[in-house]
Amino acid sequence: MSGKISPKIFDKTCSNEVNELNCGSSPWAATINDWIRSEDALQRVRKKSTKIWLYYNDSAQLIGYGSLGITKWPIFSEEPRRPVLVLPNLGVQRKYQRQGFGKLICSHLVDEAQKLYLESRSRGKALLSLLGLLVHPENAEAIGLYKSAGFSTYEYYFQEESVRYLGMARLLNHA
Amino acid sequence: MAYKALRDAQRMAAYYGEEFTSNLESWKSDHYVAMRCRDFEERLAVFNGLLLLPLKFKESYDSITVEDPFDFEAETEDIDRRIEEAFLRLSGLSRRIEHGIKQLESQGYEVENSIEFRRLCHQIDEILREARRIEKIEGPMGFRGVEVSPSASATFRALLGGSAAPPSTLQPK
Numbered sequence: 001m002s003g004k005i006s007p008k009i010f011d012k013t014c015s016n017e018v019n020e021l022n023c024g025s026s027p028w029a030a031t032i033n034d035w036i037r038s039e040d041a042l043q044r045v046r047k048k049s050t051k052i053w054l055y056y057n058d059s060a061q062l063i064g065y066g067s068l069g070i071t072k073w074p075i076f077s078e079e080p081r082r083p084v085l086v087l088p089n090l091g092v093q094r095k096y097q098r099q100g101f102g103k104l105i106c107s108h109l110v111d112e113a114q115k116l117y118l119e120s121r122s123r124g125k126a127l128l129s130l131l132g133l134l135v136h137p138e139n140a141e142a143i144g145l146y147k148s149a150g151f152s153t154y155e156y157y158f159q160e161e162s163v164r165y166l167g168m169a170r171l172l173n174h175a
Numbered sequence: 176m177a178y179k180a181l182r183d184a185q186r187m188a189a190y191y192g193e194e195f196t197s198n199l200e201s202w203k204s205d206h207y208v209a210m211r212c213r214d215f216e217e218r219l220a221v222f223n224g225l226l227l228l229p230l231k232f233k234e235s236y237d238s239i240t241v242e243d244p245f246d247f248e249a250e251t252e253d254i255d256r257r258i259e260e261a262f263l264r265l266s267g268l269s270r271r272i273e274h275g276i277k278q279l280e281s282q283g284y285e286v287e288n289s290i291e292f293r294r295l296c297h298q299i300d301e302i303l304r305e306a307r308r309i310e311k312i313e314g315p316m317g318f319r320g321v322e323v324s325p326s327a328s329a330t331f332r333a334l335l336g337g338s339a340a341p342p343s344t345l346q347p348k
Contacts, residue, residue, distance in 0.1 A: 031312050039237075040309040043255075048241040070245070073321045077328050088316035116245055129335060134317045154331075155324035158314045165315055167327070171334065 003058055005104045010036075010052035010065065011045050017054060017062060023091040027163075028136040032091035036065055044069065050088065051112070055105055057096070064092035066105045068113055068131075073156065075128060082126060085113050085172070087133040090142075102142075106149045110170070117172045129172045134158050134165040143168070212279050216287040222272065223288055226295045229261060233302060259306040262299055269296045 008014065018036045023029040035041055036052070044050035050069035057063050069088045072081035087109055092101050113131045120127045133151065135142050143153075146168050156167035236258065273296065276286045313319045323331075 028315070031315050034308070035312050035316060038309055038312065039305050040313065043237060046238070046240050048243055048245055051245060069316075069318065071318050071321075073317070074323050075328060075331050077323060077325060086317045088318065120245070130331070132317065134315060134321070136315065155327040156321060158317065158319070158321050160314050160320075163315075167321070167323075169331075 005055040005057060005063055005101060005108070007053040007055055007108055010041075010054050012042055014054065015042060018065065021062065021065070021091070022094050023064065024094045024097070026136075026139070028139050028142070029091070029094075032089050035089055036091070041067075051116075053105075053108070053112075055101070055108075057101075062093065063096045063101050064090070064105060066090045066109045068109055068116065070127075073132060075130070075156075082128055084128045085117060085131050087113070087131060102145050103148065106145055110149055114172050118175075121174075129174060130169050131172055132156075132167065132169040134167055137164060137166050208279075208282060208284070212284045212286065215275060215279060219272070219276075219286065219288040219292055223291050223295060226265065226269070226292075226299070229265065230295065230298055233258065233262075255306075259303065259310075262302050262306070266296075266299050266303055269299065 010018075015037075021033060021036060023032045041050070041052060045052060050067055052065055052067040054065050055063045067088045067090070069086050070083050071086050073084050073086075074081050075084060076082070090102065090105055090109065092105065110131065117127060117129060117131075131151075133146065134157070135146065143166065150170040151168040152170065154167045154169055156169075158165040158167075236254075269292075272292070276289045276292070279286050280289075310319065
Protein backbone atom coordinates (compact mmCIF):
# COMPACT_ATOMS: atom_id res chain seq x y z
CA MET A 1 0.00 0.00 0.00
CA SER A 2 1.27 3.46 -0.85
CA GLY A 3 1.70 6.12 1.78
CA LYS A 4 2.96 9.59 1.37
CA ILE A 5 5.43 10.60 -1.31
CA SER A 6 7.85 13.50 -1.07
CA PRO A 7 8.82 15.17 -4.34
CA LYS A 8 12.25 16.63 -4.85
CA ILE A 9 13.28 18.68 -7.89
CA PHE A 10 15.83 16.82 -9.99
CA ASP A 11 18.98 18.60 -11.14
CA LYS A 12 22.64 17.79 -11.62
CA THR A 13 23.29 17.78 -7.87
CA CYS A 14 21.14 14.69 -7.47
CA SER A 15 21.79 13.03 -10.83
CA ASN A 16 23.74 10.23 -9.13
CA GLU A 17 20.64 9.22 -7.18
CA VAL A 18 19.09 7.75 -10.33
CA ASN A 19 22.09 5.61 -11.29
CA GLU A 20 20.47 2.51 -9.86
CA LEU A 21 16.90 3.39 -10.81
CA ASN A 22 15.18 0.33 -12.22
CA CYS A 23 11.62 0.60 -13.48
CA GLY A 24 11.69 -2.81 -15.14
CA SER A 25 12.88 -4.36 -18.38
CA SER A 26 9.96 -3.81 -20.77
CA PRO A 27 10.64 -1.62 -23.83
CA TRP A 28 8.90 1.36 -22.21
CA ALA A 29 10.66 0.84 -18.90
CA ALA A 30 14.01 0.82 -20.70
CA THR A 31 13.16 4.26 -22.12
CA ILE A 32 12.24 5.50 -18.66
CA ASN A 33 15.47 4.14 -17.16
CA ASP A 34 17.60 5.52 -19.99
CA TRP A 35 16.23 9.01 -20.22
CA ILE A 36 16.68 10.09 -16.62
CA ARG A 37 20.34 9.11 -16.92
CA SER A 38 20.83 10.80 -20.29
CA GLU A 39 22.50 14.11 -20.99
CA ASP A 40 19.21 15.21 -22.55
CA ALA A 41 17.37 15.10 -19.22
CA LEU A 42 19.98 17.28 -17.52
CA GLN A 43 20.13 19.67 -20.45
CA ARG A 44 16.38 20.12 -20.48
CA VAL A 45 16.45 20.80 -16.76
CA ARG A 46 19.29 23.31 -17.20
CA LYS A 47 17.43 25.10 -19.97
CA LYS A 48 14.25 25.07 -17.87
CA SER A 49 12.24 23.46 -20.64
CA THR A 50 11.50 20.39 -18.52
CA LYS A 51 10.91 19.86 -14.82
CA ILE A 52 11.68 16.54 -13.24
CA TRP A 53 10.80 15.41 -9.75
CA LEU A 54 12.20 12.48 -7.83
CA TYR A 55 9.77 10.92 -5.37
CA TYR A 56 10.70 9.38 -2.05
CA ASN A 57 8.73 7.36 0.47
CA ASP A 58 8.64 7.91 4.24
CA SER A 59 11.90 5.99 4.58
CA ALA A 60 13.59 8.35 2.09
CA GLN A 61 13.87 5.61 -0.51
CA LEU A 62 13.58 6.56 -4.14
CA ILE A 63 10.20 5.45 -5.47
CA GLY A 64 10.43 6.83 -8.97
CA TYR A 65 10.28 10.02 -10.96
CA GLY A 66 7.95 12.13 -13.02
CA SER A 67 8.42 14.98 -15.44
CA LEU A 68 6.67 17.82 -17.22
CA GLY A 69 7.96 19.41 -20.38
CA ILE A 70 7.11 21.92 -23.02
CA THR A 71 7.03 21.02 -26.68
CA LYS A 72 5.26 21.97 -29.88
CA TRP A 73 2.93 19.33 -31.15
CA PRO A 74 1.00 19.95 -34.38
CA ILE A 75 -2.33 20.09 -32.54
CA PHE A 76 -3.89 22.21 -35.29
CA SER A 77 -2.52 20.97 -38.58
CA GLU A 78 -3.30 24.14 -40.52
CA GLU A 79 -1.65 26.51 -38.01
CA PRO A 80 1.88 27.01 -36.73
CA ARG A 81 2.69 24.68 -33.87
CA ARG A 82 1.76 26.06 -30.49
CA PRO A 83 3.42 25.21 -27.19
CA VAL A 84 1.76 22.53 -25.15
CA LEU A 85 2.60 20.91 -21.84
CA VAL A 86 3.53 17.24 -21.96
CA LEU A 87 4.17 14.58 -19.42
CA PRO A 88 7.27 13.01 -21.00
CA ASN A 89 7.93 10.31 -18.43
CA LEU A 90 6.62 8.80 -15.27
CA GLY A 91 8.38 5.82 -13.77
CA VAL A 92 8.03 3.79 -10.59
CA GLN A 93 10.84 1.52 -9.50
CA ARG A 94 10.04 -2.15 -10.05
CA LYS A 95 10.02 -3.01 -6.32
CA TYR A 96 7.44 -0.29 -5.61
CA GLN A 97 5.11 -1.01 -8.50
CA ARG A 98 1.44 -1.98 -8.00
CA GLN A 99 1.32 -0.13 -4.66
CA GLY A 100 -0.47 3.02 -5.80
CA PHE A 101 2.62 5.20 -6.12
CA GLY A 102 2.04 5.78 -9.84
CA LYS A 103 -1.32 7.33 -9.09
CA LEU A 104 0.19 9.65 -6.46
CA ILE A 105 2.95 10.73 -8.84
CA CYS A 106 0.49 11.27 -11.69
CA SER A 107 -1.75 13.34 -9.44
CA HIS A 108 1.21 15.49 -8.38
CA LEU A 109 2.22 16.02 -12.02
CA VAL A 110 -1.31 17.04 -13.05
CA ASP A 111 -1.42 19.55 -10.17
CA GLU A 112 1.96 20.94 -11.16
CA ALA A 113 0.89 21.15 -14.83
CA GLN A 114 -2.17 23.09 -13.74
CA LYS A 115 -0.01 25.52 -11.77
CA LEU A 116 2.46 25.92 -14.65
CA TYR A 117 -0.35 26.53 -17.08
CA LEU A 118 -1.92 29.25 -14.92
CA GLU A 119 1.47 30.85 -14.25
CA SER A 120 2.19 30.94 -17.96
CA ARG A 121 -1.19 32.49 -18.69
CA SER A 122 -0.59 35.17 -16.07
CA ARG A 123 2.67 35.97 -17.87
CA GLY A 124 0.82 36.26 -21.16
CA LYS A 125 2.18 33.08 -22.76
CA ALA A 126 0.06 31.39 -25.41
CA LEU A 127 0.06 27.89 -24.01
CA LEU A 128 -2.67 25.42 -24.93
CA SER A 129 -4.80 24.32 -21.97
CA LEU A 130 -3.85 20.72 -22.52
CA LEU A 131 -1.58 18.23 -20.88
CA GLY A 132 -0.54 15.55 -23.36
CA LEU A 133 1.53 12.41 -23.29
CA LEU A 134 2.52 9.42 -25.37
CA VAL A 135 2.30 5.89 -24.09
CA HIS A 136 3.40 2.51 -25.42
CA PRO A 137 0.26 0.79 -26.77
CA GLU A 138 1.02 -2.41 -24.84
CA ASN A 139 1.54 -0.62 -21.54
CA ALA A 140 -1.98 -1.35 -20.31
CA GLU A 141 -1.19 -0.43 -16.71
CA ALA A 142 0.00 3.05 -17.68
CA ILE A 143 -2.97 3.59 -19.98
CA GLY A 144 -5.29 2.63 -17.12
CA LEU A 145 -3.43 4.92 -14.74
CA TYR A 146 -3.66 7.90 -17.09
CA LYS A 147 -7.33 7.24 -17.78
CA SER A 148 -7.99 7.25 -14.05
CA ALA A 149 -6.23 10.63 -13.90
CA GLY A 150 -8.59 12.09 -16.50
CA PHE A 151 -6.69 11.50 -19.74
CA SER A 152 -8.43 10.46 -22.96
CA THR A 153 -6.88 8.78 -25.94
CA TYR A 154 -6.66 10.69 -29.21
CA GLU A 155 -5.40 10.04 -32.69
CA TYR A 156 -2.07 11.65 -32.29
CA TYR A 157 0.89 9.45 -32.09
CA PHE A 158 4.55 8.85 -32.62
CA GLN A 159 5.47 5.98 -34.89
CA GLU A 160 8.79 4.28 -34.25
CA GLU A 161 9.68 1.18 -36.21
CA SER A 162 6.74 -1.12 -35.60
CA VAL A 163 5.46 0.69 -32.51
CA ARG A 164 2.75 3.31 -32.84
CA TYR A 165 2.72 5.18 -29.54
CA LEU A 166 -0.68 6.18 -28.31
CA GLY A 167 -1.50 9.82 -27.66
CA MET A 168 -3.43 10.85 -24.55
CA ALA A 169 -4.50 14.27 -23.28
CA ARG A 170 -6.54 15.98 -20.62
CA LEU A 171 -7.79 19.55 -20.39
CA LEU A 172 -6.38 21.96 -17.83
CA ASN A 173 -8.48 24.47 -15.93
CA HIS A 174 -8.60 28.00 -17.28
CA ALA A 175 -8.84 29.55 -13.84
CA MET B 176 93.04 2.26 -77.96
CA ALA B 177 91.88 5.86 -77.66
CA TYR B 178 88.51 4.83 -79.06
CA LYS B 179 88.23 1.97 -76.54
CA ALA B 180 88.99 4.35 -73.67
CA LEU B 181 86.41 6.77 -75.00
CA ARG B 182 83.80 4.01 -75.31
CA ASP B 183 84.46 2.83 -71.72
CA ALA B 184 84.21 6.42 -70.48
CA GLN B 185 80.94 6.82 -72.35
CA ARG B 186 79.60 3.60 -70.83
CA MET B 187 80.60 4.72 -67.33
CA ALA B 188 79.03 8.14 -67.88
CA ALA B 189 75.86 6.62 -69.27
CA TYR B 190 75.61 4.22 -66.32
CA TYR B 191 76.21 6.98 -63.82
CA GLY B 192 73.91 9.30 -65.71
CA GLU B 193 71.10 6.74 -65.70
CA GLU B 194 71.54 6.10 -62.02
CA PHE B 195 71.68 9.83 -61.34
CA THR B 196 68.53 10.48 -63.38
CA SER B 197 66.78 7.65 -61.66
CA ASN B 198 67.75 9.06 -58.25
CA LEU B 199 66.70 12.48 -59.37
CA GLU B 200 63.26 11.22 -60.41
CA SER B 201 62.86 9.38 -57.11
CA TRP B 202 63.82 12.49 -55.18
CA LYS B 203 61.36 14.50 -57.24
CA SER B 204 58.56 12.10 -56.41
CA ASP B 205 59.36 12.01 -52.67
CA HIS B 206 59.72 15.75 -52.61
CA TYR B 207 56.29 16.19 -54.14
CA VAL B 208 54.63 14.02 -51.49
CA ALA B 209 56.66 15.65 -48.72
CA MET B 210 55.55 19.06 -49.85
CA ARG B 211 51.97 17.87 -50.10
CA CYS B 212 52.24 16.48 -46.54
CA ARG B 213 53.61 19.79 -45.30
CA ASP B 214 50.78 21.66 -46.97
CA PHE B 215 48.31 19.14 -45.53
CA GLU B 216 49.71 19.65 -42.01
CA GLU B 217 49.33 23.40 -42.26
CA ARG B 218 45.76 23.11 -43.48
CA LEU B 219 45.03 20.56 -40.76
CA ALA B 220 46.23 23.01 -38.09
CA VAL B 221 43.76 25.59 -39.42
CA PHE B 222 40.96 23.00 -39.62
CA ASN B 223 41.64 21.91 -36.03
CA GLY B 224 41.21 25.52 -34.97
CA LEU B 225 37.95 25.70 -36.88
CA LEU B 226 36.70 22.45 -35.30
CA LEU B 227 37.39 23.87 -31.87
CA LEU B 228 34.95 26.72 -32.47
CA PRO B 229 31.72 24.68 -32.72
CA LEU B 230 32.90 22.40 -29.92
CA LYS B 231 33.40 25.41 -27.66
CA PHE B 232 30.04 26.75 -28.79
CA LYS B 233 28.38 23.42 -27.94
CA GLU B 234 29.99 23.46 -24.50
CA SER B 235 28.68 26.97 -23.84
CA TYR B 236 25.25 26.08 -25.22
CA ASP B 237 25.03 23.04 -22.95
CA SER B 238 25.84 25.13 -19.91
CA ILE B 239 23.11 27.69 -20.59
CA THR B 240 20.57 28.06 -17.85
CA VAL B 241 17.52 29.98 -18.92
CA GLU B 242 16.46 32.53 -16.32
CA ASP B 243 12.73 31.99 -16.81
CA PRO B 244 11.29 29.57 -14.21
CA PHE B 245 9.87 27.39 -17.00
CA ASP B 246 10.64 28.58 -20.46
CA PHE B 247 7.57 28.21 -22.63
CA GLU B 248 9.22 30.02 -25.54
CA ALA B 249 12.17 27.69 -25.69
CA GLU B 250 12.63 26.01 -29.05
CA THR B 251 15.25 23.69 -27.74
CA GLU B 252 14.18 20.77 -29.91
CA ASP B 253 14.74 22.69 -33.14
CA ILE B 254 17.99 24.22 -31.94
CA ASP B 255 19.30 20.86 -30.70
CA ARG B 256 18.43 19.29 -34.04
CA ARG B 257 20.21 22.01 -36.00
CA ILE B 258 23.30 21.65 -33.82
CA GLU B 259 23.29 17.89 -34.39
CA GLU B 260 22.99 18.39 -38.15
CA ALA B 261 25.94 20.78 -38.11
CA PHE B 262 28.07 18.25 -36.24
CA LEU B 263 26.96 15.53 -38.62
CA ARG B 264 28.23 17.58 -41.56
CA LEU B 265 31.53 18.21 -39.75
CA SER B 266 31.81 14.51 -39.03
CA GLY B 267 31.39 13.67 -42.75
CA LEU B 268 34.09 16.19 -43.69
CA SER B 269 36.40 14.92 -40.98
CA ARG B 270 36.11 11.37 -42.29
CA ARG B 271 37.39 12.53 -45.69
CA ILE B 272 40.28 14.34 -44.02
CA GLU B 273 41.05 11.25 -41.94
CA HIS B 274 41.27 9.30 -45.21
CA GLY B 275 43.88 11.81 -46.44
CA ILE B 276 45.90 11.41 -43.23
CA LYS B 277 45.85 7.63 -43.57
CA GLN B 278 47.10 7.86 -47.18
CA LEU B 279 50.08 9.94 -46.07
CA GLU B 280 50.73 7.65 -43.11
CA SER B 281 50.73 4.63 -45.41
CA GLN B 282 53.57 6.30 -47.31
CA GLY B 283 55.60 6.55 -44.12
CA TYR B 284 54.80 10.10 -43.07
CA GLU B 285 53.92 11.19 -39.56
CA VAL B 286 51.29 13.85 -40.09
CA GLU B 287 51.72 16.73 -37.70
CA ASN B 288 48.49 17.90 -35.98
CA SER B 289 46.78 14.57 -36.66
CA ILE B 290 46.71 13.64 -32.96
CA GLU B 291 44.84 16.84 -32.11
CA PHE B 292 42.59 16.31 -35.14
CA ARG B 293 41.67 12.79 -33.98
CA ARG B 294 41.00 14.01 -30.45
CA LEU B 295 38.57 16.62 -31.78
CA CYS B 296 36.93 14.04 -34.08
CA HIS B 297 36.44 11.78 -31.08
CA GLN B 298 34.64 14.62 -29.28
CA ILE B 299 32.36 15.14 -32.30
CA ASP B 300 31.64 11.40 -32.48
CA GLU B 301 30.73 11.43 -28.79
CA ILE B 302 28.30 14.33 -29.34
CA LEU B 303 26.67 12.48 -32.24
CA ARG B 304 26.53 9.20 -30.32
CA GLU B 305 24.72 10.90 -27.43
CA ALA B 306 22.42 12.70 -29.92
CA ARG B 307 21.47 9.36 -31.53
CA ARG B 308 20.80 7.88 -28.09
CA ILE B 309 18.64 10.88 -27.18
CA GLU B 310 16.79 10.80 -30.51
CA LYS B 311 15.95 7.18 -29.89
CA ILE B 312 14.28 7.93 -26.58
CA GLU B 313 12.88 11.40 -27.32
CA GLY B 314 10.24 10.17 -29.75
CA PRO B 315 8.40 7.93 -27.29
CA MET B 316 8.49 10.78 -24.76
CA GLY B 317 6.72 13.17 -27.11
CA PHE B 318 9.52 15.58 -27.92
CA ARG B 319 9.93 14.53 -31.54
CA GLY B 320 7.93 13.35 -34.53
CA VAL B 321 4.43 13.54 -33.08
CA GLU B 322 1.54 13.61 -35.55
CA VAL B 323 -2.08 14.57 -34.99
CA SER B 324 -4.91 13.23 -37.14
CA PRO B 325 -7.33 15.75 -38.74
CA SER B 326 -10.23 14.36 -36.67
CA ALA B 327 -8.29 14.79 -33.39
CA SER B 328 -7.27 18.28 -34.52
CA ALA B 329 -10.93 19.21 -35.07
CA THR B 330 -11.90 17.78 -31.68
CA PHE B 331 -9.19 19.73 -29.89
CA ARG B 332 -10.16 22.93 -31.69
CA ALA B 333 -13.76 22.53 -30.58
CA LEU B 334 -12.77 21.71 -27.00
CA LEU B 335 -10.24 24.49 -26.64
CA GLY B 336 -12.50 26.98 -28.34
CA GLY B 337 -15.26 26.05 -25.94
CA SER B 338 -17.66 25.22 -28.76
CA ALA B 339 -18.11 21.67 -27.56
CA ALA B 340 -18.46 20.12 -24.15
CA PRO B 341 -15.41 18.01 -23.41
CA PRO B 342 -16.01 14.32 -22.86
CA SER B 343 -16.09 13.43 -19.20
CA THR B 344 -12.58 12.02 -19.27
CA LEU B 345 -11.13 15.24 -20.65
CA GLN B 346 -12.72 17.44 -18.01
CA PRO B 347 -10.36 18.83 -15.41
CA LYS B 348 -10.75 17.58 -11.88
